[in-house]
Amino acid sequence: MSETTAARRVLHTEAATMRFGGVTAVNNLNVEVFEGEIVALIGPNGAGKTTAFNLITGVYTPTEGKVFFAPGRSGEAPQAETEITGKKADAITRMGMARTFQNIRLFKTQTVFENILIGQHLHIKSGLFSAVLGIGHKEEKAMRERADELLQLLGLDHVRNEPCASLPYGLQRKLEIARALATNPTLLLLDEPAAGMNPQETVELTDFIRDIRSRFSLSVLMIEHHMDLVMDISDRIYVLDFGQTIAAGTPAEIQNNPRVIEAYLGVDADA
Protein backbone atom coordinates (compact mmCIF):
# COMPACT_ATOMS: atom_id res chain seq x y z
CA MET A 1 0.00 0.00 0.00
CA SER A 2 2.97 2.34 0.13
CA GLU A 3 2.58 4.78 -2.71
CA THR A 4 5.13 7.38 -1.73
CA THR A 5 5.17 9.58 -4.82
CA ALA A 6 7.82 12.26 -4.28
CA ALA A 7 6.31 12.58 -0.86
CA ARG A 8 6.04 15.85 0.91
CA ARG A 9 6.80 15.82 4.59
CA VAL A 10 3.81 16.75 6.71
CA LEU A 11 5.24 16.31 10.16
CA HIS A 12 8.61 15.79 11.68
CA THR A 13 10.19 16.09 15.08
CA GLU A 14 13.81 17.02 15.58
CA ALA A 15 15.37 15.34 18.59
CA ALA A 16 12.24 15.98 20.65
CA THR A 17 12.82 15.13 24.29
CA MET A 18 10.45 15.24 27.21
CA ARG A 19 11.63 15.02 30.78
CA PHE A 20 9.42 14.99 33.85
CA GLY A 21 11.77 15.77 36.69
CA GLY A 22 14.40 13.05 36.49
CA VAL A 23 12.38 10.80 34.23
CA THR A 24 12.99 11.00 30.53
CA ALA A 25 9.69 9.91 29.02
CA VAL A 26 10.71 10.52 25.43
CA ASN A 27 14.32 10.85 24.37
CA ASN A 28 15.61 12.20 21.11
CA LEU A 29 12.53 11.40 19.07
CA ASN A 30 12.82 11.84 15.30
CA VAL A 31 9.54 10.97 13.67
CA GLU A 32 8.63 11.81 10.12
CA VAL A 33 5.25 11.53 8.46
CA PHE A 34 4.90 12.04 4.71
CA GLU A 35 1.79 13.05 2.87
CA GLY A 36 -0.74 10.25 2.57
CA GLU A 37 1.19 7.88 4.80
CA ILE A 38 -0.08 5.83 7.68
CA VAL A 39 2.66 5.71 10.26
CA ALA A 40 2.44 3.69 13.45
CA LEU A 41 4.13 4.32 16.75
CA ILE A 42 4.43 1.11 18.71
CA GLY A 43 6.16 -0.07 21.83
CA PRO A 44 5.49 -1.76 25.14
CA ASN A 45 3.47 -0.03 27.84
CA GLY A 46 5.20 3.00 29.27
CA ALA A 47 7.42 3.39 26.23
CA GLY A 48 6.45 7.05 25.88
CA LYS A 49 4.11 6.79 22.92
CA THR A 50 1.33 8.92 24.35
CA THR A 51 3.88 11.43 25.63
CA ALA A 52 5.21 11.63 22.08
CA PHE A 53 1.65 12.38 20.93
CA ASN A 54 1.26 15.04 23.56
CA LEU A 55 4.50 16.65 22.42
CA ILE A 56 3.34 16.78 18.85
CA THR A 57 -0.17 18.02 19.58
CA GLY A 58 0.91 20.76 21.95
CA VAL A 59 -0.34 19.30 25.20
CA TYR A 60 3.28 19.41 26.39
CA THR A 61 6.10 21.62 25.23
CA PRO A 62 9.17 19.47 24.60
CA THR A 63 12.00 19.97 27.08
CA GLU A 64 14.37 19.90 24.14
CA GLY A 65 14.04 19.57 20.40
CA LYS A 66 11.59 20.87 17.86
CA VAL A 67 8.39 19.89 16.12
CA PHE A 68 7.55 20.91 12.56
CA PHE A 69 4.23 20.66 10.79
CA ALA A 70 3.05 21.57 7.31
CA PRO A 71 -0.30 23.21 8.00
CA GLY A 72 -3.29 22.96 5.74
CA ARG A 73 -6.77 21.59 5.44
CA SER A 74 -7.69 18.44 3.69
CA GLY A 75 -8.38 19.21 0.05
CA GLU A 76 -6.50 22.49 0.06
CA ALA A 77 -3.08 23.35 -1.31
CA PRO A 78 -0.46 22.39 1.26
CA GLN A 79 1.72 24.96 2.94
CA ALA A 80 5.38 24.99 3.86
CA GLU A 81 6.55 23.37 7.05
CA THR A 82 6.55 25.61 10.10
CA GLU A 83 7.78 25.07 13.58
CA ILE A 84 5.01 24.37 16.07
CA THR A 85 7.15 23.72 19.14
CA GLY A 86 5.49 25.27 22.17
CA LYS A 87 2.30 26.24 20.39
CA LYS A 88 -0.90 25.54 22.28
CA ALA A 89 -3.00 22.51 21.47
CA ASP A 90 -5.95 24.50 20.14
CA ALA A 91 -3.72 26.56 17.84
CA ILE A 92 -2.16 23.40 16.44
CA THR A 93 -5.58 21.89 15.80
CA ARG A 94 -6.58 25.04 13.96
CA MET A 95 -3.52 24.57 11.74
CA GLY A 96 -4.90 21.23 10.60
CA MET A 97 -3.82 18.50 12.99
CA ALA A 98 -6.49 16.58 14.88
CA ARG A 99 -6.27 13.79 17.39
CA THR A 100 -8.22 11.21 19.32
CA PHE A 101 -7.52 10.01 22.85
CA GLN A 102 -6.53 6.71 24.34
CA ASN A 103 -9.31 6.89 26.91
CA ILE A 104 -12.19 8.19 24.84
CA ARG A 105 -12.89 11.83 25.55
CA LEU A 106 -16.23 12.63 24.00
CA PHE A 107 -18.41 15.49 25.21
CA LYS A 108 -20.54 13.22 27.33
CA THR A 109 -23.61 15.34 27.88
CA GLN A 110 -23.98 16.05 24.18
CA THR A 111 -25.53 14.07 21.39
CA VAL A 112 -23.55 12.49 18.57
CA PHE A 113 -24.60 15.32 16.28
CA GLU A 114 -23.56 18.00 18.74
CA ASN A 115 -20.16 16.40 19.20
CA ILE A 116 -19.57 16.75 15.48
CA LEU A 117 -20.80 20.34 15.53
CA ILE A 118 -18.35 21.21 18.29
CA GLY A 119 -15.59 19.81 16.10
CA GLN A 120 -16.43 22.50 13.58
CA HIS A 121 -16.52 25.41 16.00
CA LEU A 122 -12.87 26.27 15.40
CA HIS A 123 -13.66 27.44 11.88
CA ILE A 124 -16.48 29.75 12.92
CA LYS A 125 -16.40 33.16 11.31
CA SER A 126 -19.42 34.76 12.98
CA GLY A 127 -18.63 36.55 16.18
CA LEU A 128 -20.38 35.75 19.42
CA PHE A 129 -23.12 38.28 18.94
CA SER A 130 -23.90 37.58 15.33
CA ALA A 131 -24.10 33.89 16.25
CA VAL A 132 -26.47 34.64 19.13
CA LEU A 133 -28.57 37.20 17.29
CA GLY A 134 -28.97 34.85 14.36
CA ILE A 135 -27.05 36.98 11.85
CA GLY A 136 -24.74 34.03 11.37
CA HIS A 137 -27.55 31.57 10.75
CA LYS A 138 -26.22 30.70 7.30
CA GLU A 139 -22.96 29.56 8.80
CA GLU A 140 -24.83 27.60 11.48
CA LYS A 141 -26.89 25.94 8.78
CA ALA A 142 -23.78 25.07 6.80
CA MET A 143 -22.21 23.58 9.93
CA ARG A 144 -25.26 21.43 10.54
CA GLU A 145 -25.35 20.27 6.95
CA ARG A 146 -21.70 19.38 7.03
CA ALA A 147 -22.13 17.50 10.28
CA ASP A 148 -24.95 15.48 8.79
CA GLU A 149 -22.88 14.79 5.71
CA LEU A 150 -20.01 13.59 7.84
CA LEU A 151 -22.24 11.36 9.95
CA GLN A 152 -23.70 9.80 6.85
CA LEU A 153 -20.30 9.31 5.27
CA LEU A 154 -18.96 7.55 8.34
CA GLY A 155 -22.10 5.53 8.94
CA LEU A 156 -23.08 7.20 12.17
CA ASP A 157 -26.29 8.82 11.01
CA HIS A 158 -28.48 6.16 12.62
CA VAL A 159 -27.32 7.31 16.06
CA ARG A 160 -27.38 11.02 15.21
CA ASN A 161 -29.53 12.14 18.12
CA GLU A 162 -28.36 9.65 20.72
CA PRO A 163 -26.47 10.95 23.71
CA CYS A 164 -22.92 9.89 22.88
CA ALA A 165 -22.40 8.23 26.26
CA SER A 166 -25.05 5.65 25.40
CA LEU A 167 -23.24 4.41 22.29
CA PRO A 168 -21.47 1.06 22.27
CA TYR A 169 -17.73 1.29 22.69
CA GLY A 170 -16.81 0.75 19.06
CA LEU A 171 -19.12 3.51 17.91
CA GLN A 172 -17.75 5.87 20.52
CA ARG A 173 -14.27 5.31 19.09
CA LYS A 174 -15.63 5.93 15.63
CA LEU A 175 -17.40 9.07 16.78
CA GLU A 176 -14.21 10.38 18.26
CA ILE A 177 -12.51 9.92 14.91
CA ALA A 178 -15.47 11.57 13.20
CA ARG A 179 -15.26 14.51 15.58
CA ALA A 180 -11.56 14.90 14.82
CA LEU A 181 -12.37 14.81 11.09
CA ALA A 182 -14.91 17.57 11.63
CA THR A 183 -12.02 19.93 12.34
CA ASN A 184 -10.94 19.27 8.74
CA PRO A 185 -7.37 18.15 9.37
CA THR A 186 -4.58 17.08 7.05
CA LEU A 187 -2.91 15.03 9.72
CA LEU A 188 -4.85 12.72 12.00
CA LEU A 189 -3.33 11.34 15.17
CA LEU A 190 -5.03 8.25 16.55
CA ASP A 191 -4.15 7.13 20.06
CA GLU A 192 -4.89 3.42 20.24
CA PRO A 193 -7.96 3.44 18.00
CA ALA A 194 -8.46 -0.31 18.37
CA ALA A 195 -8.14 -0.45 22.15
CA GLY A 196 -10.87 -2.62 23.60
CA MET A 197 -12.08 -3.82 20.24
CA ASN A 198 -12.65 -7.44 19.30
CA PRO A 199 -10.93 -8.95 16.22
CA GLN A 200 -13.94 -8.37 14.01
CA GLU A 201 -14.17 -4.72 15.01
CA THR A 202 -10.44 -4.35 14.51
CA VAL A 203 -10.71 -5.58 10.94
CA GLU A 204 -13.51 -3.11 10.32
CA LEU A 205 -11.42 -0.35 11.84
CA THR A 206 -8.54 -1.15 9.52
CA ASP A 207 -10.79 -0.66 6.52
CA PHE A 208 -12.28 2.43 8.11
CA ILE A 209 -8.91 4.10 8.60
CA ARG A 210 -7.84 3.27 5.04
CA ASP A 211 -11.12 4.60 3.79
CA ILE A 212 -10.96 7.93 5.55
CA ARG A 213 -7.31 8.31 4.63
CA SER A 214 -8.14 8.36 0.94
CA ARG A 215 -11.51 10.05 1.25
CA PHE A 216 -10.22 12.99 3.27
CA SER A 217 -6.67 12.85 1.80
CA LEU A 218 -5.16 12.47 5.23
CA SER A 219 -1.87 11.47 6.66
CA VAL A 220 -2.21 9.34 9.76
CA LEU A 221 0.05 8.85 12.75
CA MET A 222 -1.21 6.28 15.18
CA ILE A 223 -0.34 4.50 18.36
CA GLU A 224 -1.54 0.94 18.40
CA HIS A 225 -1.02 -2.34 20.18
CA HIS A 226 -2.95 -4.63 17.87
CA MET A 227 -0.10 -5.97 15.73
CA ASP A 228 -2.42 -7.36 13.06
CA LEU A 229 -3.78 -3.90 12.51
CA VAL A 230 -0.40 -2.21 12.64
CA MET A 231 1.31 -4.62 10.26
CA ASP A 232 -1.62 -4.60 7.89
CA ILE A 233 -2.16 -0.89 7.59
CA SER A 234 1.10 0.94 8.27
CA ASP A 235 3.43 2.24 5.63
CA ARG A 236 6.13 2.71 8.21
CA ILE A 237 6.54 1.94 11.87
CA TYR A 238 8.51 3.50 14.70
CA VAL A 239 9.23 1.38 17.75
CA LEU A 240 9.72 3.06 21.11
CA ASP A 241 11.02 1.47 24.26
CA PHE A 242 11.77 3.36 27.47
CA GLY A 243 11.59 6.63 25.57
CA GLN A 244 14.14 5.57 22.97
CA THR A 245 13.43 4.93 19.33
CA ILE A 246 14.77 1.41 18.96
CA ALA A 247 13.71 0.77 15.39
CA ALA A 248 12.07 2.36 12.39
CA GLY A 249 11.07 0.94 9.04
CA THR A 250 8.47 -0.87 7.02
CA PRO A 251 6.31 -3.53 8.69
CA ALA A 252 8.44 -6.29 7.17
CA GLU A 253 11.62 -4.75 8.51
CA ILE A 254 10.17 -4.26 11.94
CA GLN A 255 8.84 -7.81 12.18
CA ASN A 256 12.31 -9.19 11.71
CA ASN A 257 14.18 -6.69 13.81
CA PRO A 258 15.83 -8.50 16.73
CA ARG A 259 15.69 -5.47 19.02
CA VAL A 260 11.96 -5.16 18.57
CA ILE A 261 11.42 -8.80 19.30
CA GLU A 262 13.55 -8.42 22.37
CA ALA A 263 11.62 -5.40 23.60
CA TYR A 264 8.29 -7.08 23.09
CA LEU A 265 8.95 -10.65 24.03
CA GLY A 266 12.10 -10.54 26.09
CA VAL A 267 15.39 -12.09 25.01
CA ASP A 268 15.64 -15.58 23.52
CA ALA A 269 12.28 -15.54 21.90
CA ASP A 270 11.82 -17.18 18.56
CA ALA A 271 9.93 -14.93 16.21
Place this chain on the structure above:
Amino acid sequence: MKKSLSLPRILTIACLVLLAVMVQLISMGALPFIDNYMIRVLNLCAVYAILGLSMNLVNGFTGMFSLGQAGFMAVGAYVTALFAMTPEVKERVFYLEPIEEWLGAIHMPFIVALLLGGLAAAVLSFFIGFPVLRLKGDYLAIATLGFAEIIRIIFLNLQTITNGAMGVKNIPPTADIRWCFAVLTLMVVFMLRLINSSYGRAFKAIRDDEIAAEAMGINLFKHKMMSFILSSFIAGIGGGLMASVVSAITPNLFRFTLAYDILLIVVLGGQGSITGTVVSAFVITAAKEWLRWLDAGFSLGPITVPEIAGLRMVIFSVLLMVIILFYRQGFFGSREFSWEGLFNIFRPKKKGDKKEAA
Protein backbone atom coordinates in the same frame (compact mmCIF):
# COMPACT_ATOMS: atom_id res chain seq x y z
CA MET B 1 -36.66 21.71 11.30
CA LYS B 2 -38.13 23.93 13.99
CA LYS B 3 -40.31 25.87 11.62
CA SER B 4 -42.34 22.81 10.71
CA LEU B 5 -43.38 22.46 14.36
CA SER B 6 -45.52 25.54 14.34
CA LEU B 7 -47.70 24.47 17.26
CA PRO B 8 -44.97 24.89 19.91
CA ARG B 9 -44.15 28.27 18.42
CA ILE B 10 -47.73 29.40 18.64
CA LEU B 11 -47.96 28.15 22.21
CA THR B 12 -44.76 29.96 23.16
CA ILE B 13 -45.98 33.21 21.68
CA ALA B 14 -49.36 32.75 23.33
CA CYS B 15 -47.70 32.23 26.70
CA LEU B 16 -45.53 35.31 26.26
CA VAL B 17 -48.59 37.39 25.34
CA LEU B 18 -50.44 36.01 28.34
CA LEU B 19 -47.50 36.87 30.56
CA ALA B 20 -47.34 40.39 29.13
CA VAL B 21 -51.05 40.90 29.72
CA MET B 22 -50.83 39.58 33.27
CA VAL B 23 -47.86 41.81 34.05
CA GLN B 24 -49.61 44.79 32.56
CA LEU B 25 -52.77 44.07 34.60
CA ILE B 26 -50.74 43.66 37.77
CA SER B 27 -48.87 46.89 37.21
CA MET B 28 -52.18 48.71 36.67
CA GLY B 29 -53.46 47.27 39.91
CA ALA B 30 -56.29 45.55 38.09
CA LEU B 31 -55.84 42.29 39.97
CA PRO B 32 -57.14 42.90 43.49
CA PHE B 33 -55.66 39.71 44.96
CA ILE B 34 -52.14 40.83 44.12
CA ASP B 35 -51.03 43.52 46.54
CA ASN B 36 -47.88 45.60 46.61
CA TYR B 37 -46.10 43.10 48.79
CA MET B 38 -46.72 40.33 46.28
CA ILE B 39 -45.59 42.53 43.43
CA ARG B 40 -42.39 43.20 45.30
CA VAL B 41 -41.85 39.48 45.80
CA LEU B 42 -42.51 38.82 42.12
CA ASN B 43 -40.00 41.52 41.19
CA LEU B 44 -37.42 39.93 43.42
CA CYS B 45 -38.20 36.53 41.89
CA ALA B 46 -37.49 37.94 38.44
CA VAL B 47 -34.29 39.62 39.60
CA TYR B 48 -33.06 36.45 41.25
CA ALA B 49 -33.91 34.49 38.11
CA ILE B 50 -31.70 36.89 36.13
CA LEU B 51 -28.91 36.49 38.65
CA GLY B 52 -29.37 32.73 38.56
CA LEU B 53 -29.03 32.76 34.78
CA SER B 54 -25.85 34.74 35.12
CA MET B 55 -24.35 32.22 37.50
CA ASN B 56 -25.63 29.25 35.53
CA LEU B 57 -23.88 30.48 32.39
CA VAL B 58 -20.50 30.27 34.09
CA ASN B 59 -21.07 27.41 36.53
CA GLY B 60 -23.64 25.27 34.78
CA PHE B 61 -22.83 25.73 31.12
CA THR B 62 -19.12 26.46 31.08
CA GLY B 63 -18.22 24.37 34.10
CA MET B 64 -16.29 27.04 35.95
CA PHE B 65 -16.96 27.24 39.67
CA SER B 66 -17.20 31.00 40.08
CA LEU B 67 -18.64 32.71 43.13
CA GLY B 68 -17.97 36.30 42.14
CA GLN B 69 -21.53 37.17 41.24
CA ALA B 70 -22.13 39.40 44.27
CA GLY B 71 -19.25 41.68 43.28
CA PHE B 72 -20.47 42.16 39.73
CA MET B 73 -23.98 42.75 41.00
CA ALA B 74 -22.65 45.41 43.33
CA VAL B 75 -20.95 47.18 40.44
CA GLY B 76 -24.12 47.00 38.34
CA ALA B 77 -26.28 48.15 41.23
CA TYR B 78 -24.14 51.14 42.19
CA VAL B 79 -23.52 52.31 38.65
CA THR B 80 -27.20 52.05 37.77
CA ALA B 81 -28.30 53.73 40.98
CA LEU B 82 -25.84 56.62 40.86
CA PHE B 83 -26.45 57.31 37.18
CA ALA B 84 -30.22 57.10 37.40
CA MET B 85 -30.65 59.33 40.48
CA THR B 86 -31.22 63.02 40.04
CA PRO B 87 -28.50 65.44 41.25
CA GLU B 88 -30.84 66.80 43.95
CA VAL B 89 -31.54 63.39 45.42
CA LYS B 90 -27.87 62.51 45.37
CA GLU B 91 -27.04 65.71 47.23
CA ARG B 92 -29.53 64.80 49.95
CA VAL B 93 -28.37 61.20 50.20
CA PHE B 94 -24.70 62.12 50.47
CA TYR B 95 -25.15 64.35 53.50
CA LEU B 96 -22.10 63.18 55.45
CA GLU B 97 -19.60 63.88 52.73
CA PRO B 98 -20.68 65.41 49.44
CA ILE B 99 -20.56 63.30 46.34
CA GLU B 100 -17.82 63.81 43.75
CA GLU B 101 -18.88 66.70 41.60
CA TRP B 102 -18.83 64.99 38.21
CA LEU B 103 -20.78 62.05 39.53
CA GLY B 104 -23.28 64.25 41.32
CA ALA B 105 -24.11 66.09 38.11
CA ILE B 106 -24.76 62.96 36.04
CA HIS B 107 -28.35 62.02 35.42
CA MET B 108 -29.55 59.72 32.72
CA PRO B 109 -32.57 57.63 31.82
CA PHE B 110 -32.90 54.39 33.75
CA ILE B 111 -32.37 52.15 30.73
CA VAL B 112 -29.07 53.83 29.88
CA ALA B 113 -27.95 53.64 33.49
CA LEU B 114 -28.90 49.96 33.62
CA LEU B 115 -26.96 49.16 30.47
CA LEU B 116 -23.96 51.08 31.76
CA GLY B 117 -24.21 49.12 34.99
CA GLY B 118 -24.07 45.88 33.04
CA LEU B 119 -21.19 47.16 30.92
CA ALA B 120 -19.23 48.33 33.95
CA ALA B 121 -19.54 44.87 35.48
CA ALA B 122 -18.50 43.30 32.18
CA VAL B 123 -15.44 45.52 31.82
CA LEU B 124 -14.38 44.80 35.38
CA SER B 125 -14.81 41.07 34.85
CA PHE B 126 -12.54 41.31 31.82
CA PHE B 127 -9.70 42.56 34.00
CA ILE B 128 -10.42 40.18 36.84
CA GLY B 129 -10.68 37.34 34.34
CA PHE B 130 -7.07 37.62 33.25
CA PRO B 131 -5.53 36.36 36.46
CA VAL B 132 -8.52 34.38 37.72
CA LEU B 133 -9.51 32.31 34.70
CA ARG B 134 -6.19 30.53 34.72
CA LEU B 135 -7.39 28.78 37.85
CA LYS B 136 -9.68 25.81 37.99
CA GLY B 137 -12.22 24.30 40.34
CA ASP B 138 -12.08 25.32 43.98
CA TYR B 139 -9.22 27.72 43.36
CA LEU B 140 -11.30 29.65 40.89
CA ALA B 141 -14.17 29.76 43.39
CA ILE B 142 -11.91 31.13 46.13
CA ALA B 143 -10.30 33.70 43.84
CA THR B 144 -13.60 34.99 42.47
CA LEU B 145 -15.07 35.11 45.95
CA GLY B 146 -12.03 37.10 47.02
CA PHE B 147 -12.45 39.59 44.20
CA ALA B 148 -16.11 40.03 45.05
CA GLU B 149 -15.14 40.84 48.64
CA ILE B 150 -12.49 43.27 47.41
CA ILE B 151 -15.10 45.08 45.37
CA ARG B 152 -17.39 45.26 48.38
CA ILE B 153 -14.65 46.59 50.64
CA ILE B 154 -13.66 49.20 48.07
CA PHE B 155 -17.26 50.32 47.80
CA LEU B 156 -17.45 50.48 51.56
CA ASN B 157 -14.55 52.91 51.62
CA LEU B 158 -15.27 55.11 48.62
CA GLN B 159 -17.21 57.58 50.74
CA THR B 160 -17.52 60.29 48.10
CA ILE B 161 -18.61 57.93 45.39
CA THR B 162 -20.68 55.24 47.06
CA ASN B 163 -21.56 56.97 50.33
CA GLY B 164 -19.69 54.22 52.18
CA ALA B 165 -21.45 52.09 54.72
CA MET B 166 -24.58 54.23 54.71
CA GLY B 167 -25.24 53.15 51.17
CA VAL B 168 -27.40 54.81 48.60
CA LYS B 169 -31.06 55.47 49.31
CA ASN B 170 -33.99 56.83 47.32
CA ILE B 171 -33.02 55.08 44.12
CA PRO B 172 -35.75 55.81 41.59
CA PRO B 173 -38.17 52.86 41.60
CA THR B 174 -38.30 52.78 37.82
CA ALA B 175 -37.93 49.02 37.67
CA ASP B 176 -41.52 48.00 38.23
CA ILE B 177 -42.90 44.58 37.46
CA ARG B 178 -43.02 45.31 33.74
CA TRP B 179 -39.34 46.16 33.71
CA CYS B 180 -38.33 43.12 35.71
CA PHE B 181 -40.27 40.66 33.61
CA ALA B 182 -39.30 42.29 30.34
CA VAL B 183 -35.61 42.11 31.21
CA LEU B 184 -36.01 38.55 32.48
CA THR B 185 -37.68 37.51 29.23
CA LEU B 186 -34.91 39.17 27.24
CA MET B 187 -32.28 37.40 29.28
CA VAL B 188 -33.96 34.01 28.92
CA VAL B 189 -34.19 34.47 25.14
CA PHE B 190 -30.58 35.61 25.02
CA MET B 191 -29.42 32.62 27.05
CA LEU B 192 -31.41 30.16 24.96
CA ARG B 193 -29.97 31.56 21.77
CA LEU B 194 -26.48 31.64 23.21
CA ILE B 195 -26.59 28.11 24.51
CA ASN B 196 -27.86 26.75 21.22
CA SER B 197 -25.30 28.67 19.19
CA SER B 198 -21.91 27.36 18.23
CA TYR B 199 -20.36 29.33 21.08
CA GLY B 200 -22.78 27.81 23.56
CA ARG B 201 -21.79 24.36 22.34
CA ALA B 202 -18.16 25.31 22.79
CA PHE B 203 -18.92 26.37 26.39
CA LYS B 204 -20.57 23.03 27.07
CA ALA B 205 -17.65 21.24 25.45
CA ILE B 206 -15.29 22.99 27.87
CA ARG B 207 -17.54 21.94 30.75
CA ASP B 208 -17.62 18.32 29.61
CA ASP B 209 -13.92 17.92 28.89
CA GLU B 210 -11.40 20.74 28.76
CA ILE B 211 -8.64 18.67 27.23
CA ALA B 212 -10.84 17.38 24.45
CA ALA B 213 -12.25 20.86 23.86
CA GLU B 214 -8.76 22.23 23.45
CA ALA B 215 -7.88 19.36 21.11
CA MET B 216 -10.90 20.40 19.03
CA GLY B 217 -9.28 23.77 18.47
CA ILE B 218 -11.32 25.66 21.04
CA ASN B 219 -9.28 28.39 22.68
CA LEU B 220 -10.05 27.71 26.33
CA PHE B 221 -9.07 31.06 27.74
CA LYS B 222 -10.92 33.05 25.10
CA HIS B 223 -14.13 31.09 25.52
CA LYS B 224 -13.99 31.08 29.30
CA MET B 225 -13.46 34.81 29.15
CA MET B 226 -16.48 35.26 26.88
CA SER B 227 -18.64 33.27 29.24
CA PHE B 228 -17.30 35.11 32.28
CA ILE B 229 -17.85 38.55 30.74
CA LEU B 230 -21.36 37.75 29.54
CA SER B 231 -22.22 36.32 32.91
CA SER B 232 -20.93 39.44 34.64
CA PHE B 233 -22.88 41.64 32.28
CA ILE B 234 -26.07 39.79 33.18
CA ALA B 235 -25.15 39.97 36.88
CA GLY B 236 -24.62 43.72 36.51
CA ILE B 237 -28.03 44.14 34.88
CA GLY B 238 -29.58 42.02 37.63
CA GLY B 239 -27.85 44.14 40.26
CA GLY B 240 -29.07 47.34 38.64
CA LEU B 241 -32.64 46.07 38.59
CA MET B 242 -32.32 44.98 42.18
CA ALA B 243 -31.12 48.43 43.21
CA SER B 244 -34.20 49.93 41.69
CA VAL B 245 -36.53 47.29 43.14
CA VAL B 246 -35.27 47.59 46.71
CA SER B 247 -34.56 51.34 46.35
CA ALA B 248 -31.75 51.32 48.92
CA ILE B 249 -28.43 49.53 48.65
CA THR B 250 -25.46 49.23 50.96
CA PRO B 251 -22.19 47.39 50.36
CA ASN B 252 -23.26 44.82 52.94
CA LEU B 253 -26.13 43.75 50.74
CA PHE B 254 -23.49 42.26 48.44
CA ARG B 255 -21.79 40.03 50.96
CA PHE B 256 -20.65 36.63 49.77
CA THR B 257 -23.81 35.12 51.25
CA LEU B 258 -25.62 36.61 48.28
CA ALA B 259 -23.52 34.42 46.00
CA TYR B 260 -24.67 31.40 48.01
CA ASP B 261 -28.31 32.42 47.67
CA ILE B 262 -27.86 32.43 43.92
CA LEU B 263 -25.84 29.24 43.97
CA LEU B 264 -28.71 27.60 45.84
CA ILE B 265 -31.07 28.61 43.05
CA VAL B 266 -28.75 27.29 40.36
CA VAL B 267 -28.02 24.00 42.10
CA LEU B 268 -31.64 23.32 43.00
CA GLY B 269 -32.82 24.18 39.52
CA GLY B 270 -30.17 22.09 37.85
CA GLN B 271 -26.80 23.26 36.62
CA GLY B 272 -27.04 23.69 32.92
CA SER B 273 -30.80 24.24 32.74
CA ILE B 274 -32.26 27.65 31.99
CA THR B 275 -35.74 26.36 32.79
CA GLY B 276 -34.49 25.02 36.09
CA THR B 277 -32.92 28.30 37.10
CA VAL B 278 -36.02 30.34 36.36
CA VAL B 279 -38.36 27.91 38.09
CA SER B 280 -36.19 27.49 41.13
CA ALA B 281 -35.57 31.26 41.39
CA PHE B 282 -39.32 31.79 41.65
CA VAL B 283 -39.90 28.87 43.98
CA ILE B 284 -37.06 29.71 46.35
CA THR B 285 -37.53 33.46 46.44
CA ALA B 286 -41.25 33.09 47.01
CA ALA B 287 -40.78 30.34 49.57
CA LYS B 288 -38.34 32.50 51.49
CA GLU B 289 -41.09 35.03 51.95
CA TRP B 290 -43.86 32.55 52.67
CA LEU B 291 -41.79 30.77 55.28
CA ARG B 292 -41.37 33.92 57.33
CA TRP B 293 -43.84 32.51 59.86
CA LEU B 294 -41.13 30.02 60.83
CA ASP B 295 -38.97 32.84 62.18
CA ALA B 296 -41.75 34.30 64.26
CA GLY B 297 -42.15 31.25 66.49
CA PHE B 298 -45.01 28.77 66.23
CA SER B 299 -46.50 25.78 67.98
CA LEU B 300 -46.80 22.31 66.58
CA GLY B 301 -49.34 20.62 68.85
CA PRO B 302 -47.62 20.30 72.22
CA ILE B 303 -44.27 21.62 70.97
CA THR B 304 -43.81 25.34 70.98
CA VAL B 305 -40.98 26.71 68.92
CA PRO B 306 -39.82 30.08 70.21
CA GLU B 307 -38.99 32.98 67.99
CA ILE B 308 -35.74 32.21 66.18
CA ALA B 309 -34.55 34.66 63.60
CA GLY B 310 -33.33 32.86 60.51
CA LEU B 311 -35.01 29.52 61.16
CA ARG B 312 -36.41 29.52 57.64
CA MET B 313 -32.89 29.65 56.27
CA VAL B 314 -32.22 26.39 58.05
CA ILE B 315 -34.86 24.81 55.85
CA PHE B 316 -33.00 25.88 52.76
CA SER B 317 -29.69 24.66 54.07
CA VAL B 318 -31.21 21.26 54.79
CA LEU B 319 -32.88 21.26 51.39
CA LEU B 320 -29.56 22.03 49.72
CA MET B 321 -27.88 19.19 51.59
CA VAL B 322 -30.60 16.74 50.65
CA ILE B 323 -30.40 17.80 47.01
CA ILE B 324 -26.66 17.46 46.91
CA LEU B 325 -26.70 14.09 48.65
CA PHE B 326 -29.57 12.44 46.86
CA TYR B 327 -30.51 14.43 43.83
CA ARG B 328 -27.40 16.06 42.52
CA GLN B 329 -28.95 16.96 39.21
CA GLY B 330 -31.39 19.38 40.77
CA PHE B 331 -35.02 19.71 39.64
CA PHE B 332 -34.26 19.76 35.96
CA GLY B 333 -30.75 18.40 35.55
CA SER B 334 -29.55 19.85 32.29
CA ARG B 335 -32.92 19.40 30.62
CA GLU B 336 -34.97 22.24 29.26
CA PHE B 337 -38.68 22.73 29.06
CA SER B 338 -40.11 22.05 25.64
CA TRP B 339 -43.68 21.74 24.48
CA GLU B 340 -42.81 18.46 22.86
CA GLY B 341 -41.55 17.14 26.17
CA LEU B 342 -44.73 18.33 27.86
CA PHE B 343 -46.92 16.56 25.30
CA ASN B 344 -44.92 13.39 25.67
CA ILE B 345 -45.79 13.23 29.35
CA PHE B 346 -49.49 13.12 28.56
CA ARG B 347 -49.26 10.97 25.48
CA PRO B 348 -49.67 7.21 25.93
CA LYS B 349 -46.17 5.77 25.81
CA LYS B 350 -45.63 4.59 22.30
CA LYS B 351 -43.53 6.97 20.34
CA GLY B 352 -42.28 8.61 23.47
CA ASP B 353 -40.59 5.46 24.78
CA LYS B 354 -37.24 6.23 23.29
CA LYS B 355 -37.15 9.75 24.62
CA GLU B 356 -38.16 8.67 28.09
CA ALA B 357 -35.31 6.25 28.21
CA ALA B 358 -32.80 8.86 27.15
